[in-house]
Structures are given as structure tokens and as C-alpha cells.
Amino acid sequence: MGFFSQARLITSRDLVRERRSGEVLWVTLPFGAIALLLVPMAIGTDAPLLEQVGTGLFWAIVMLFGVLISIRQTTGETQAQRDQLALTGIDAAAIYIGRATASFVLLVIFEVVLGLVTIVLYDVPVSGWWLVPILITIVAAGLSLLGTLAASIVSTGRNAAALVPLLVAPLSIPLLIGATQALEVLDLGGSSLAWVLMMIVSTLVLAVAGVLSARPLQEI
């Protein structure tokens, strides 16, 4: 079985599990949405303020809460399950890519739905809409690669629940700054290309790091 067929197998397994459990749809997504609801209660509801913070807040919520998708229950495994998967002979890197792809799909859905919530609650301005799908895709790719790698590193260790987000948060900063600045620069009439390229580089770096670490992490 080729590398990508193996990865596809893992992706469909993960997505089937997610469809059965519905964790992202019924738990993670509502959690992100209620966060967007909570903030105006804390900082004030006047429209100009919310319009100003809306876009940035959206990306921050995506970074902080989106990682929960990479560590959802349906990816959680006991040591025995991990060993069994390793024994099937499926390439560790294929497992990694497969997992990350499943998280990617779920993250895109997560971002799109929360994006709509943000538009509604914060009345964010409309310039640069063509860029948003590009940013959503790159952020979903980078964050899923990073989150899956962090989850593999922590693996069956103690305190995993909050540790994976703690590890992801600082390293997701290039994606966060890139996404917010790309839109802001567009607002001011400049080109977002440099920011987008930086985000793509960051995502590629994460992909390479994840693929290279897959086998060493599987062996322990």
C-alpha cells in the first residue's frame, strides 16, 4: 500500500470516528462560539470596538481552541492501541499525515462556522474577502500539522489535556500574526503576499518536522 493510500486510510478512519462521536460539531465548535459570545460581555458591546477587535479575536480563538480538534477524544489512544497500529506496518509518517489531514478538514469546518459567528456578532468589515478562504486553508493546515505533532509528542503522557495547547500556542504565533496582518495590510491598501508566504513557509516547516519525527516518536 502506497504512502498516500495509507494516509488516506487513517484520515477516513479518523473522520468516520469523528462522525460517530460528533465531538467537534457538538462540543468544540459550540465552545469556540461561546467564547466569541463571552468576550463582548467582558470588554463592552459598542459596535466600533467590536468591529475593530472582531477579526483579530476570531483568529485568536481559532489558534487557542482549534488545537482542541487535534487532541479530540477520537484521536486519543492507549499505548496498546498505538502499539497495534505500529504493528500493522503502516508508515508512521503516513499515520501522521493522515491524522493531520483529518484534523485539517475539521479545522476548516470549525473556522468557517466560527467565521460566520464572528461576522454576525462583531459586524466585521468586508474588505479583502477573497483572501479569507486562503488564510483559513493555510491556518487550518499549519495548525493541524502543529497540533498533531504536539499531540504525538505528548502522546500517552500525564497532563496531556492542557499541555498540548500550551506547547502549540507559542509555536502557532507565525500563523496568528500572519493571518491578522495579512488582512490588516490589505485594509491599508498594501499587499499581503509576504505575510501569506511566511505562513506557507511556517506550515511547510511544520510538515517536515512532523514527518521526520513520526518514526522516532512511534518507537518510544
Place this chain on the structure above:
Amino acid sequence: MTDPTPTSTSTTWPWIVMAVAGLVTFVASMTVSPDAVQGQLSRIMYVHVPSAWLAYLAFIVTMAASAMYLWKRDLKWDRRAAASAEIGVVFTGMALGLGMIWAKPTWGVWWTWDARLTLTSIMFFIYLGYLALRRTTDDLDVRARRAAILGVLAVVQVPLVHFSVEWWRTLHQPATLLRPEGPEMATSMLVTLLIAVMAFTVMYVAMMFKRIELGRLEDAVLIAEQASDGAVAGAAVTTPTIGRGTA
């Protein structure tokens, strides 16, 4: 791959070196003449800048030792990485705290979002994550491998973090970036600063010696504990009886 139990005797020179380094820094920074513009506040720089320097040095050492562990699979590299991370997080915290104590009387605010300060705080959290990861297991090899991979992951992403923060702040900050030491530094101040940086670096080396010694001892305890847990597999094997047993 685990090391045999160390039987080294305890060394005392690191403690002495640490004390002397601390004293030298203190004396140097108190005896140098104050800055013309900042007055006595300039003295804070002589502990703030060396702390920040060490925070970054320790970070690099942690990452380099992590890479060495992945290459050599020798636990001594893991201990060096861990020691440097623990020392590094202390100096990063000091750098941040001292930065705040210096900023409040100078600029009137505890915090500014300039690139350097922001990056130092990010590094603080990366350190914390690394140290937290080491606490997820008592298995020496698992712990070392996980930590080392995180170390190497950090090293490839941190330049991008650095770049994005720097770029972001240059877009949002006026061109005249405030420098703690002012536009120019008097020679006496520069010399004092260099003395302080060297003293702190020597202090770091001495701390590393002792912290690595601690790491070796703690690993020995873990190895001993794990060796004594559970029956030895061979004990379950007994000699077979031949002949008169029930079939």
C-alpha cells in the same frame, strides 16, 4: 540506553564560583558612575541585560543538546538540555521581571509590546512547555526522546516566531525604538556591562555543573526504582519435573 549509577563525589567549586560571580556583578554595578540621563536607574541594566543574554544562551544550549541527544541517544545530552532549560527559565523570568521594574519608572508602564520583550515572554512559555513535557513520564528514554523532539521543533519554528513578531512590531511601532542604555554608552558603563555579562555567563556554567549533577542523581534514583519494581521474569521459570508428575 541508560547510564550506570554515578558515584561521583560532590564538588564545591561551582557554589564558590556562583557566589563570586554574583558578588562581582553587584560590586561592579554599584560602583560604576550613573548614567547622565537615566541616573541610578541605569544600574538595573547590569542585571537585566546579562539575564536576557543568559536566557537566550541557555535556550540555544537546550536546543543544541536536544539535537545531540537525538543523534547520539546518550542520556547525558538529555540531562544537559534539561539543566539548561531549568536555568534558562529562571533567567528568562528574571529578565522579564527586571525589564518591568526598569520600565515602570522609565516609561511609566510595566509592559510595552516591543519585539524584544514580546519575544522574551514567548520564550518563557516555550521553556515552561518543555519543562512541563518532561514531567509527563518517568521513563528516562521516553522523556528524553519527547523533550528532544520538542526542542528541535522549537528550534525550527522559533526563527519564524522571531521574524513574525519583529516584523509585526516594526509595522506598529514608531521608528525611534527606545533602547535601555540610551543612544550611546559611556565606556565605563560598557565595561561594567561586559563584566556583568561575563560574570553571569560563568555563573551559568557553574549552575550547569550542579544542575547536571542533580539530573544524574535523579536519573539514578529513577533507574533504581524501576529496576526494583516487579518480579524478574526469570523467577517464573522453574525446572520441569520429569517422570512421576501427573500427566
Place this chain on the structure above:
Amino acid sequence: MTAAEQWNWVLLAYGFAYVVLVLFVVSIGVRISRVRARLGDGS
């Protein structure tokens, strides 16, 4: 800001720095002796 006020801040800074350093160094020493004691009387 008067020189006296400045000295207060300098004192705060050095107090903070040296207390942190001393506590950290002492903690290493204490942990070493604890672990040596454990290894000393057998695991």
C-alpha cells in the same frame, strides 16, 4: 524622579534578582542533598 526614588527601584530590582538567584541555587543544593540521601540509604 529624585535620586532617592531611583534608588528604591534599583533596590527592588537587585532584591528581586538576587533573591531569585539565591533561592534557585539553594533549591539545587537542597535537591542534590535529598537525592543523595535517598541513594545513600538504598532505593
